[in-house]
Amino acid sequence: MKLNLKFAGVAVAALLAGSAASAQDVIGYITKSATNAGWMMINQGAADAAAEEGVNLVSVGPAFQGDLSSQLEVFENLVAQGAAAIAVAPVDSAGIAPAVNDAMGAGIPVVAIDTGVAGAEVTSFVATDNYAVAKVQGAVAATLVEDGQPIIYVTGNQAQSTGQERRNGFMEAFAAARPNSEILEVPTEWNSQEAQEGVEAILNSRQDIAMVANAWDGGTMGAKAALENLGYGAGDVKLVGFDGAGDAIAAMDEGWVHANTAQMLYQMGFQGVKAAAAAARGEDVSARIDTGFFLVTPTTSGVYKDMVGIE
Amino acid sequence: MADVSNPQAKNNLQDRIVLGLVKFFKAEWSGAFLAILILGIAIELASSGRPFFHPSNLMTILNNSAAIGIVAGGMTLVIITAGIDLSVGSVMGMTAALTGYVASFWGFPPYLAIMTGLGIGLAIGAFNGSLVAYFGMPAFIVTLAGLSIWRGTGHLSTGAQATPKLPETFDYFGRYNPFAGLRDAYKEGTLTGVWERIGAFVDDNWINFFRTFQMSMLIFIGFFILLTIIIANTRYGRWVYAIGSNEPGARQAGINTPRYTLITYMFCSFSAALGALLFLGRAPYAKSDYGQMWELDAIAAVVIGGTSLFGGRGSLWGTFMGVILLKLINNGLTLAQLDTFWQMVVTGLIILVAVGLDIVRQSGNPESVRKLLGAIAAVMAFLALMTPGAIFLRAKIAVLEHNASVDLREAGTQLAAGQNARLLSPDEISQFQTAASSNLLAMLLLLALVIAACFVVLRTSRSISFILAAAFIAMIIPLVLLGYQITVPFLVLGAAALLGSAFVHALFAKARTLDVNAA
Numbered sequence: 055m056k057l058n059l060k061f062a063g064v065a066v067a068a069l070l071a072g073s074a075a076s077a078q079d080v081i082g083y084i085t086k087s088a089t090n091a092g093w094m095m096i097n098q099g100a101a102d103a104a105a106e107e108g109v110n111l112v113s114v115g116p117a118f119q120g121d122l123s124s125q126l127e128v129f130e131n132l133v134a135q136g137a138a139a140i141a142v143a144p145v146d147s148a149g150i151a152p153a154v155n156d157a158m159g160a161g162i163p164v165v166a167i168d169t170g171v172a173g174a175e176v177t178s179f180v181a182t183d184n185y186a187v188a189k190v191q192g193a194v195a196a197t198l199v200e201d202g203q204p205i206i207y208v209t210g211n212q213a214q215s216t217g218q219e220r221r222n223g224f225m226e227a228f229a230a231a232r233p234n235s236e237i238l239e240v241p242t243e244w245n246s247q248e249a250q251e252g253v254e255a256i257l258n259s260r261q262d263i264a265m266v267a268n269a270w271d272g273g274t275m276g277a278k279a280a281l282e283n284l285g286y287g288a289g290d291v292k293l294v295g296f297d298g299a300g301d302a303i304a305a306m307d308e309g310w311v312h313a314n315t316a317q318m319l320y321q322m323g324f325q326g327v328k329a330a331a332a333a334a335r336g337e338d339v340s341a342r343i344d345t346g347f348f349l350v351t352p353t354t355s356g357v358y359k360d361m362v363g364i365e
Numbered sequence: 366m367a368d369v370s371n372p373q374a375k376n377n378l379q380d381r382i383v384l385g386l387v388k389f390f391k392a393e394w395s396g397a398f399l400a401i402l403i404l405g406i407a408i409e410l411a412s413s414g415r416p417f418f419h420p421s422n423l424m425t426i427l428n429n430s431a432a433i434g435i436v437a438g439g440m441t442l443v444i445i446t447a448g449i450d451l452s453v454g455s456v457m458g459m460t461a462a463l464t465g466y467v468a469s470f471w472g473f474p475p476y477l478a479i480m481t482g483l484g485i486g487l488a489i490g491a492f493n494g495s496l497v498a499y500f501g502m503p504a505f506i507v508t509l510a511g512l513s514i515w516r517g518t519g520h521l522s523t524g525a526q527a528t529p530k531l532p533e534t535f536d537y538f539g540r541y542n543p544f545a546g547l548r549d550a551y552k553e554g555t556l557t558g559v560w561e562r563i564g565a566f567v568d569d570n571w572i573n574f575f576r577t578f579q580m581s582m583l584i585f586i587g588f589f590i591l592l593t594i595i596i597a598n599t600r601y602g603r604w605v606y607a608i609g610s611n612e613p614g615a616r617q618a619g620i621n622t623p624r625y626t627l628i629t630y631m632f633c634s635f636s637a638a639l640g641a642l643l644f645l646g647r648a649p650y651a652k653s654d655y656g657q658m659w660e661l662d663a664i665a666a667v668v669i670g671g672t673s674l675f676g677g678r679g680s681l682w683g684t685f686m687g688v689i690l691l692k693l694i695n696n697g698l699t700l701a702q703l704d705t706f707w708q709m710v711v712t713g714l715i716i717l718v719a720v721g722l723d724i725v726r727q728s729g730n731p732e733s734v735r736k737l738l739g740a741i742a743a744v745m746a747f748l749a750l751m752t753p754g755a756i757f758l759r760a761k762i763a764v765l766e767h768n769a770s771v772d773l774r775e776a777g778t779q780l781a782a783g784q785n786a787r788l789l790s791p792d793e794i795s796q797f798q799t800a801a802s803s804n805l806l807a808m809l810l811l812l813a814l815v816i817a818a819c820f821v822v823l824r825t826s827r828s829i830s831f832i833l834a835a836a837f838i839a840m841i842i843p844l845v846l847l848g849y850q851i852t853v854p855f856l857v858l859g860a861a862a863l864l865g866s867a868f869v870h871a872l873f874a875k876a877r878t879l880d881v882n883a884a
Contacts, residue, residue: 089525089654118516118657212705241705245657246649248695251429255696258425258577279649283428283540285576301527301650 078110079334082132082140083327084125088115091299092319099323107331120243122149129153138334139163141326147172147215163333167326169216177333180326180343182317184216187347188223191315195267195294196231198312203264204236206256208273211243220269249276257284265292271299278310298350300364306355314350316358321345380879387876393671396723397686401693404715408697424577426689426696431585432644434688437663438592439636441684442629444667447609447676448504452511453637454659459519460485461641465528465651475534479642486638487631494630498623519653527650539646541580581643593681605629610677666691669719690719731873736822738866743818745859749852750811753804760797807847814840827867834863
């Protein structure tokens with residue numbers, strides 16, 4: 055018995071010594087998806103930032119894209135395990151708020167990535183200004199069609215700030231430039247199958263659609279499949295994307311996609327985790343970090359591909 | 366048979382209509398079919414542009430139903446054996462991803478990749494089926510575990526990366542159009558004689574008809590025809606029903622129930638794999654996150670189609686209709702450009718209505734049918750009520766929220782940004798107040814109709830139904846005068862439902878005498 059206790063004491067001391075020696079802060083990183091092409095770039099940026107900062111990054115994703123309950127659970131677990139800071143990409147801006155409040159209350163800094171938190175303070179919000187970029191997307195899209203030509207807009211999840219801001223920004227800028235063009239909407243929850251089926255249904259009932267603009271590049275690829283299913287060729291109906299994902303840029307080279315507003319996805323993950331690590335060390339972090347965007351068109355696609363490393 | 370033994374039935378048109386109705390409602394798919402018809406008409410009225418019941422639109426719906434339809438076909442058999450398979454969505458996603466993966470990264474020729482995919486399906490089915498049939502584990506748990514296992518395996522084995530490009534062979538499962546070659550040849554002018562005339566016909570009607578005539582749809586229909594024939598004509602088919610209605614009894618009767626349960630689960634996973642191939646034929650790339658939530662859609666389609674979740678009863682054509690109904694909801698609501706959040710609400714309501722129709726149909730009780738028709742009239746009156754009602758309520762709520770914010774502020778509470786947005790300018794307040802008062806009368810009139818219709822659901826006589834139907838029609842005049850033309854179709858439909866409800870008992874009595882005569 056005595057021996058056992060002594061042994062336990064040694065073990066605990068060894069553990070403490072070990073942790074003091076490495077002195078690695080544990081940063082929790084809760085991603086929105088581990089399988090979406092865009093999110094994999096963000097996650098890569100997060101991993102690289104953690105390596106650079108020398109922190110221990112614990113990444114966890116939801117069971118499936120859009121699963122709030124598993125994200126809340128993971129959040130609580132990270133708080134309980136004593137993470138030094140948490141970087142989170144909320145699947146639901148309002149739904150995550152109570153968990154964020156609890157963590158901030160317990161003195162754990164929280165950095166929101168890509169999607170903001172509604173109803174709770176965060177240490178920093180690292181994202182593209184979706185609304186501003188969507189306005190650029192809408193204005194560029196307007197130059198591709200004539201006034202009066204109807205278009206389709208594939209929305210993202212309208213219960214989320216990212217989806218709302220992208221839609222509102224696009225609608226405002228496009229409608230201002232092309233007031234007589236009808237905008238038909240295909241609602242989705244970031245699901246390319248919904249995009250494909252909705253675009254196919256509308257294209258099939260009307261022959262006058264000039265363009266399909268999309269709130270994200272999964273929608274762009276779904277819309278491209280819909281065009282192929284109906285026997286359209288590249289350029290017959292113009293596509294406009296959002297995200298600058300690799301497959302959409304490849305489709306641009308083939309003549310399908312005419313414009314794409316790329317977020318600096320890698321930067322979002324990279325700067326998000328850097329901000330979290332800095333906050334964990336007690337440094338001051340800017341409350342809003344804008345990671346910017348890049349307008350990809352057939353003429354600038356080469357520059358963009360070099361920049362983000364698409365072959 | 367009825368016609369031969371009872372010459373009167375043959376001659377009397379009215380009797381034949383009644384018999385036809387009885388036969389229609391005895392079919393398990395009639396509930397879903399009716400829901401499709403009603404929904405289609407509603408969308409037709411609501412949407413502009415090309416008619417909803419246009420062949421090319423219907424074929425688009427069939428094309429997009431194909432993949433999930435085949436998955437639901439396999440699910441139907443499992444559910445008839447009183448089992449469940451929650452893993453179909455994950456199996457579909459994993460097969461789609463792996464098939465695409467071996468085709469584009471391992472250089473497998475397409476046919477070998479396809480065989481690999483189908484083989485994976487069979488293997489997973491054998492795994493699920495053995496655990497359920499031979500180890501006695503609950504199907505719900507085995508396949509719930511599978512839902513997670515196979516999704517994870519799919520992500521792991523492909524790195525959750527999309528395949529860059531699928532071989533063209535996959536188009537034969539999806540977007541391939543049998544007439545495309547003919548049309549191309551016609552355009553090049555290489556056709557002669559009769560073929561040239563056919564080519565010209567195809568080209569003229571390309572957009573209207575032939576463009577959407579694709580393999581997805583053909584495989585989908587062919588699969589269901591084949592499966593129906595197998596189930597109706599083989600021992601296996603009879604035993605599936607026997608296992609579902611009374612498993613111990615089936616075993617005592619000498620049926621090797623574990624073996625047939627195993628086969629059923631294998632078939633279900635095989636269908637999921639086949640569904641994956643059909644999906645690849647229309648999708649932009651192969652990826653392991655395909656098929657999320659498909660298990661729920663497939664189960665919904667099966668249940669909407671009149672198959673009992675407790676096993677032993679159900680039909681494949683019901684499932685066929687159920688799948689089409691689900692896809693039709695998406696397609697139709699998109700074409701009608703309904704607001705996103707309303708689409709969610711309406712989708713759920715339509716599913717409830719379809720299943721409700723089926724339950725009433727199965728009960729075979731005239732009183733339930735009468736109550737259903739009464740309820741439909743009440744719902745129609747309610748929908749009409751919502752037009753002025755929504756404006757009235759929104760105005761009242763806006764003013765109420767404004768007052769609450771003002772009270773809070775006067776009490777010295779710090780208001781958050783969202784709460785401040787609820788404050789109104791004096792102009793807005795007066796606008797809302799006029800909106801509320803100008804809608805009050807129409808709302809009260811319609812509210813009276815709703816209450817009367819609800820009362821009729823509980824208790825009625827034929828004359829009361831007539832009187833209320835007349836009241837529905839009469840109400841049109843004041844409402845149109847008040848400027849609510851939009852409520853007219855609802856009121857007409859409500860009146861029709863009430864008139865119908867007055868004749869339900871007579872119709873059932875007639876059908877019964879005819880049935881007795883026939884027997």
